[in-house]
Amino acid sequence: MATTILTPAENRFLQLSQPALQLTELTRVMPLLCDHPTIKDSSDFLSRSTRQLLLDQRVNWLVQGSDVWKLLARLPYAINASDRRADWHHCALCHKPVRYEYHVVLRTDGHEILVGSECVKKFMSDEMQYLMTITTEDNFHAVAQYDDLTAQYPQVPEILWDQQALPHLPQQHRRRQHWVKNGTKTTVTGYLKHRQQTLPETQLSPYLAEYTQLQAVDRQMAERQQVQQQHAVQQQAQLAEKEAAAAWQAADQAQLTAEQQLRASTSYQTYLQAVAALMVQHLPLPQFKQRLRGITMPPALGQLVNSYQLGVMATEFARAGQITATRLQIVPRYLVADLNRFSRQLAAQRQRDWDDDVFNAALGFELTADQRRQRLTQLRDCWEGRQLSDACYATLLRLRESWQQSPVIPATWPEKLRQAFQVRLAEQPATGWVPAKKNHVTPSQLRQLITSQADFATVVAQYHRLYALPTATEAVTLSALHRYYLVKADQRAGRAKATAKLVTELLKETVDD
Known part of the structure; x- marks a missing residue:
């Protein structure tokens, strides 16, 4: 069974109240309300979003609408003298004929409508129903007197009808608030029940004075809570900032550690040296990329650089003799620096x-x-x-x-x-010619030396003729050559095992000593 979201009376009440409410969402759906008096959840003209908006805001709109109306002071109500229903006026909301007419006016622009007693009870505020009762039962001029009273003491409606008044008042002061409300209501009711020109200033003064003090307490608590909230927000912001800084620091440290581990790895060094060896050959770009595919890239590098970027760097090195990769902002700078260093060293x-x-x-x-x-x-x-x-x-x-x-x-x-x-x-002797000595030697070049020479002394002489290595590197190289000839001599004489055993014993003795 379809559920009614908005009855015709509710619809009409919202249309009449909208000029004073000026609610954006209500204004947006107002054309729909004007075209359709009754709105049900099954209505095919409703979009999903509009249906949900009406379901969510209906009660809130009706409550806000009840506060924008007041009884008309000069004619709060009237009773139709005729007993015939055909002579009665119709309620502006439910459109039913009513004998007891309540005249209400929009607070903002003074627009007047006639409403029946049932609709007053259904749609109007507690304040209006309170005045309606007194006006009907006791004093026809109660509304006019109430307007005079509230004009002089505008805090009275707040005391009597605002359920959200003094929201920050501490609990220990609530009894004082109840005393103020009850005393004010009793005083105002006594004043309204009889027609009179003098305001109950003396009777109201204690309650209004007390309410002023309560307002001061409420403001102090509101300011204190605001300071506490600001302090809490600042603390949360500082904590969030510290946590963010710690997270960034941890991320930076993790990235730095990963970078250091990668750069120290043999696979990284080997790969960059192999790529640098291609770059210093100044190959055409298609040939460079073809040869590059034959070099195995470490998995960790696959996320940092690709063949296109390496091709750009190779082109730059061929043109300028160095790599800056200014165009390649997403390539890690350390990788560019390392590849530039390897390439320049190898090129030199x-x-x-x-x-x-x-x-x-x-x-x-x-x-x-x-x-x-x-x-x-x-x-x-x-x-x-x-x-x-x-x-x-x-x-x-x-x-x-x-x-x-x-x-x-x-x-x-x-x-x-x-x-x-x-x-x-400048390094040549006074007479004759000697070769220019290389500052490094490869295993393949050493193999050529030992292949062409029969004994160690001849190899050493030839080595010194062709190479001039740093002292530490030369010591290792000559030691390796010497050991090679000793091992070969032991192998030819069949004493390799005995020699190895004796060397082991000698080394052991050295350790024991």
Whole structure:
């Protein structure tokens, strides 16, 4: 069975009250109320949101509407003299004929309507029903007297009818509030029951004075509660700020820890070095990306950088010789810095190796003309070699022979090549030529040494001829070469196990001592 949300009388009451209420939501649905006197929950003209709005706000709107009406002072009520219902006027709300007519007026604009007693009881405020009773039973002029009284003492309606008055009053003062309300109502009722011109100032004074004191207490409590609330809000804000700061700090620390762990990991270092090795080759971008796919990326890096971004960095390095990745704001700065460092170090090492090799091919090694041409052709194939012109290679090919007549670096060479040769020429002996020594050595280069030489002494001599490593690195390298020849000698003599056993015992003895 359909439920009625708004009866015709309620609908009409809201329409008449709206000018004084000026409620936004009620104004929005007012055209619907004007078109449909009765509104049910099953009405097909209702949207879901409007239906819910009416269900939620209906009672609230009716209560607020009851406060915007008052009895008309000059004619609060009248009784129709005719006994015939056909002569009676109709109630403005329920449209039924009524013999007892109550004239009510809208407080804001003075609009008057006629309402029956039942609708007064149903729709009007407690204040109006109170006045209606006194006016009907005791004093026809009670409304006019009440208007005079409230004009002089505007706090009286608040004392008598406002259920939300003094909301912050402490509980221990509620008895005083009840005393004020009861005393005021008794005084006002006694004043209204008889027609009189003099206001009950003397009788009301104690209650009004007490109410003024209660208002002061209420304000003090309201201010105190406001301060407490502000203090609580500040404390909550400070706590939230501390918690947020702690959360950010924890997040930053976790991110920093993860970053440190990633950068210290072997997989990270290996991957960036492999990518840097591709970058220093200055490959065309499609070839760079193809070769990049062959390098296994650590899973943790997959969330930080992709092939497109690495391609942008490779293009930048090829153009500028360094990586800033200004356009790639989402790439972690530490990753850009690490890749830039690896690439620049590797590029510098490659350039030095190439300078050593091209010097040795032109001057440092004793080579035939064909060997020299072959070495220079190989060096010309890499990126560093492609930076020189054909004329440079022509002079490099004949430099060893021409040096006897004119020991001068050609002025037509690029400045970097001239500087590289000058540094290596400064290290040459007074007579003869020695190779430019490399500042690092790879395992494959060491294998070439031990393959071409029969004994350790010859290998050491050849090593010192070709390489000049830092002291600590050289000590490790020579120790490894020496141990290699000792192990090979033990293997050839069949004493590897016995030697290993004796070494173990010796080391054990050393530990015991």
